[in-house]
Amino acid sequence: MGTGIPAALDLTITPALPRAASRLEAMMLGAGARLDRFVLERFVKRAAFAVPRDGAALRARLERARAFYGDERFVGDSTTFFAEPAPLRAQERLLRSLPDGEIVALTYTSDFTPVFPEARGEMGQDAGVARWWRHREPGHPAMLCVHGYAGGHLWLESLAFEVRRFYRAGLDVLLYVLPYHGARALGGGRRPGEPFFDIDLVRTNEAFAQAIYELRALLRHLRAAGTGPVGAFGMSLGGYTTALLATVEPALAFAVPMIPLISLPEMMWAEGDSDPRLARAVEHGWSLAALREFFAVHAPLARPPLVPPAGRLIIGALGDRICPPAHADALWRHWDQPRMHWYPGGHLAQFRRGVALREVRSLLRDAGLLPRLG
Numbered sequence: 001m002g003t004g005i006p007a008a009l010d011l012t013i014t015p016a017l018p019r020a021a022s023r024l025e026a027m028m029l030g031a032g033a034r035l036d037r038f039v040l041e042r043f044v045k046r047a048a049f050a051v052p053r054d055g056a057a058l059r060a061r062l063e064r065a066r067a068f069y070g071d072e073r074f075v076g077d078s079t080t081f082f083a084e085p086a087p088l089r090a091q092e093r094l095l096r097s098l099p100d101g102e103i104v105a106l107t108y109t110s111d112f113t114p115v116f117p118e119a120r121g122e123m124g125q126d127a128g129v130a131r132w133w134r135h136r137e138p139g140h141p142a143m144l145c146v147h148g149y150a151g152g153h154l155w156l157e158s159l160a161f162e163v164r165r166f167y168r169a170g171l172d173v174l175l176y177v178l179p180y181h182g183a184r185a186l187g188g189g190r191r192p193g194e195p196f197f198d199i200d201l202v203r204t205n206e207a208f209a210q211a212i213y214e215l216r217a218l219l220r221h222l223r224a225a226g227t228g229p230v231g232a233f234g235m236s237l238g239g240y241t242t243a244l245l246a247t248v249e250p251a252l253a254f255a256v257p258m259i260p261l262i263s264l265p266e267m268m269w270a271e272g273d274s275d276p277r278l279a280r281a282v283e284h285g286w287s288l289a290a291l292r293e294f295f296a297v298h299a300p301l302a303r304p305p306l307v308p309p310a311g312r313l314i315i316g317a318l319g320d321r322i323c324p325p326a327h328a329d330a331l332w333r334h335w336d337q338p339r340m341h342w343y344p345g346g347h348l349a350q351f352r353r354g355v356a357l358r359e360v361r362s363l364l365r366d367a368g369l370l371p372r373l374g
Helices: 022-049 055-069 155-158 161-167 201-224 235-249 264-268 276-283 290-299 325-334 355-367
Strands: 089-098 101-109 127-135 142-146 174-177 228-235 255-258 313-319 339-343
Touching: 055 201, 055 290, 089 127, 127 155, 127 161, 127 235, 142 201, 142 235, 155 161, 155 174, 155 255, 161 174, 174 201, 201 235, 201 290, 235 255, 235 325, 255 355, 264 290, 313 325, 313 355, 325 339, 339 355
Parallel strands: 142 174, 142 228, 228 255, 255 313, 313 339
Antiparallel strands: 089 101, 101 127, 127 174
16 A cells, blocks of 8 residues: 555456356356446447537646646645535435434535635535435444446435345445436536536546545534444445545545446546547547546545455456456555455446345444344
């Protein structure tokens, strides 16, 4: 582990990555990979760098931003980029009762201020959105759930994270909606989540700063309301955000990145300079090295994790072609080889994901946060 701009991500398959053990698993892996490649080509890559801007003005702005974000203090001392959050100004609305608890809709005012001075008049303070499954009795451990790119639809995320099962196991669960996603989408013809990866890369950096600010504020809000220790569980883009949160928030009790994206530059530049979809970025003077420098302020591999080793678990998919297995493997190595679980299948076709989610509950039981069965 260490600090600084992450080096090139090693995309080779290492001995730590298991092979499919059976013919059935090999079929699952192949089917998952094919679905991922289809979605990656048709939807994800087409959105990258797709917003037209004034070329000369954007080039000048990004050069100023690159010099600003390149300040080594931002990586060496996380408090210089990730500000301590103010107390959450939240409103609650009861949605329904549960055995021993209730589901609450949480809205709050985001007090986040962009770090890059030029962005401070550009990013409006939208209303934050979350949904909280909470027990009436205080003291239950809590889990912040962070969804993936283009997600944030709370009814769907409650299924993806198996919220009811975690609630019945004894956890309070809070579903968080990332900036520009779900009910926080900007509209105007842009898909939910798309502005998060704007060609104006300032928006991406500030979106991560805002997400971490809000998650830390929510963590403090839950603790002030009487929960036990609070951890985070994120998938895909949410896995990246969870891994980043684990390097910033010392009070985080556990961190579970699942099928995590772990290096934005490598994801964007996966096919090299010849990728025609990168033509607009190259025209603006960007390269893989420049992206690594620009995004270092929020790179999960730039700082060591603060979460106790017993609270770390990484879940990867062997057939993942959106966030390839090398991303999860790189995080596993950076985190000093903690618990790791691989499932056959892909990023979207998550075959045997139920086993993976049981691993999360096993982690929490072994860490003493949930009672052991039997």
